[in-house]
Structures are given as C-alpha cells and as structure tokens.
Amino acid sequence: MIKLIGLRKLLTVRRFLALLLLSPVSLAQDATFVDNVLTLPKATVGEAAYSLELGLSVNQGNYDFGVLAAAEIPFTGTEGASVFDGAVLRVPTVDVGGTNYSLDLALISGDPIIFRLSGYAEVAAPTPTALAQATTLFDESIETQIVQSKCVVCHKAGLIANGSGLLFVNTSEGSAAANLGAFANYLNGSAAARTRILSMVTGVGHTGGKQMDAGDKLHQNLGEMLRLLLEHQAGI
Numbered sequence: 444m445i446k447l448i449g450l451r452k453l454l455t456v457r458r459f460l461a462l463l464l465l466s467p468v469s470l471a472q473d474a475t476f477v478d479n480v481l482t483l484p485k486a487t488v489g490e491a492a493y494s495l496e497l498g499l500s501v502n503q504g505n506y507d508f509g510v511l512a513a514a515e516i517p518f519t520g521t522e523g524a525s526v527f528d529g530a531v532l533r534v535p536t537v538d539v540g541g542t543n544y545s546l547d548l549a550l551i552s553g554d555p556i557i558f559r560l561s562g563y564a565e566v567a568a569p570t571p572t573a574l575a576q577a578t579t580l581f582d583e584s585i586e587t588q589i590v591q592s593k594c595v596v597c598h599k600a601g602l603i604a605n606g607s608g609l610l611f612v613n614t615s616e617g618s619a620a621a622n623l624g625a626f627a628n629y630l631n632g633s634a635a636a637r638t639r640i641l642s643m644v645t646g647v648g649h650t651g652g653k654q655m656d657a658g659d660k661l662h663q664n665l666g667e668m669l670r671l672l673l674e675h676q677a678g679i
C-alpha cells in the first residue's frame with residue numbers, strides 16, 4: 444500500500460511537467476518502446492489511469508525502468524491498458540523491433556519508483572478477420588479487375604442482368620464497398636451460391652458468357668474472396 448501511495452504521489456508531482464513533455468503521439472493506444480523509452484499510453488492503478496514514459500537502464504543484467512514522465516488521464520476501464528496491481532505492472536503488448544511482447548514489470552522501489560522486468564512473452568500478431576481479408580482482396584484485385592471491367596456492363600440496375608440478383612454500381616467513392624456488399628448479399632451464407640458464381644463466370648449456363656478461365660488468377664482471386672466472405676458469414 445505504501446508503494447501504491449508513493450506511486451500516486453509521484454505521479455501527481457510529475458503531472459504538470461509530463462503534460463508539457465508528452466507528445467500527442469504518445470496518446471495512441473498501443474505501448475511503444477523506442478530509444479530505450481517505454482511509452483504506456485494507458486496504465487491503470489485501481490480506478491486511476493495514467494500515461495507513462497519509463498526509461499530503461501540495464502543494471503547488472505537487470506532491465507530496470509524509471510519514470511521519466513507521467514500524466515493522469517481519464518479512467519475509462521482497463522481494456523488495452525497496462526495494469527499495476529500494487530506489485531507488478533503488466534503491459535499487455537508492446538512492439539519491440541517489429542515483434543509484440545507482453546511484459547511484467549515488478550515494482551522494486553517506491554522512492555524513486557523503479558520497475559524491473561520480471562517476465563515477458565511473445566504475443567502473436569492478431570490475424571485480420573475474414574471480412575478484413577476479403578475487403579483487402581476485393582479492393583486490390585477484384586473491384587477494378589473483375590467487377591468494373593467484366594460485370595458492371597450487364598449487372599447493373601436497368602441493364603440486361605437486372606433480374607440476376609447480382610447488381611453492381613459503377614466506380615465511385617463507395618463502389619468497392621457496395622459491390623463487395625452485392626456479392627455478400629448474393630452469397631447469403633450459401634456455399635452453393637459461391638459455386639454458382641464461380642461456374643457462371645467461366646461461361647457455364649451464363650447469358651453473360653465466359654468472363655474468365657477456370658483456375659486463372661482472376662478466378663482464383665474471386666474464389667478466395669468469396670470463400671472469405673462465406674467464412675465471415677458463418678461467423679468463423
């Protein structure tokens with residue numbers, strides 16, 4: 444408890460200085476470690492929250508961190524925060540040279556405040572969601588290359604494929620999102636609908652004829668994008 448009070452006192456004292464020193468960048472959510480400075484945009488102690496800058500020094504093989512700057516910030520919960528439980532400050536993730544680590548920093552001195560690295564583990568980078576992957580693939584390889592060049596000429600409201608249930612819009616600011624949505628609506632969770640699209644574009648039973656060869660790059664991209672959309676719709 445004494446340690447906790449010490450930390451609070453110190454944080455209050457340093458607060459004004461810190462407000463001047465902290466750059467807007469340090470208010471971003473993720474912790475960073477740059478030039479031996481560990482920046483924690485949100486560190487909570489009970490129901491108080493601070494942004495902290497801790498400086499690393501190596502003492503006899505120990506990794507010690509002293510407080511360089513601190514500022515109290517509004518407490519909005521502990522999500523994504525580094526949490527100090529009175530003994531250990533747990534940093535959920537910090538990018539160190541391109542790899543994410545979680546850190547445990549044990550408080551070894553209350554005056555001055557010094558934390559010592561007591562544990563760390565590599566944190567796997569979060570994989571983008573299926574929808575995010577589908578969107579990227581669509582934007583990069585499908586909207587222009589397939590929809591605008593090969594489909595929209597017929598598959599648009601009022602044109603020959605009006606009744607097909609697959610209607611796109613011409614290139615505009617929101618067209619990629621709208622056209623991805625058109626595929627998503629047509630699929631509606633059905634693997635058979637995916638198969639139907641993939642066979643129709645190769646000319647099988649399609650009034651619009653052959654738009655690509657089965658298995659070529661365009662066809663593969665379309666198939667992969669539809670697979671990802673289905674995965675998203677299945678809630679995987």
Ligand code: HEC
Nearest residue numbers: 593594597603604607609639640643644648649650651654
């Ligand atoms: C030359 C005009 C034309 C082009 C180009 C065209 N289509 Fe079509 N497509 C049609 C018409 C007309 C229909 C509705 C009649 C039919 O099913 O063949 C249709 C039907 C479809 C259907 C079946 C819809 C259903 O009824 O369930 C799919 C899927 C489809 N098209 C996909 C595409 C895709 C994807 C492209 C672009 C790669 C494309 N088409 C290009 C004219 C076209």
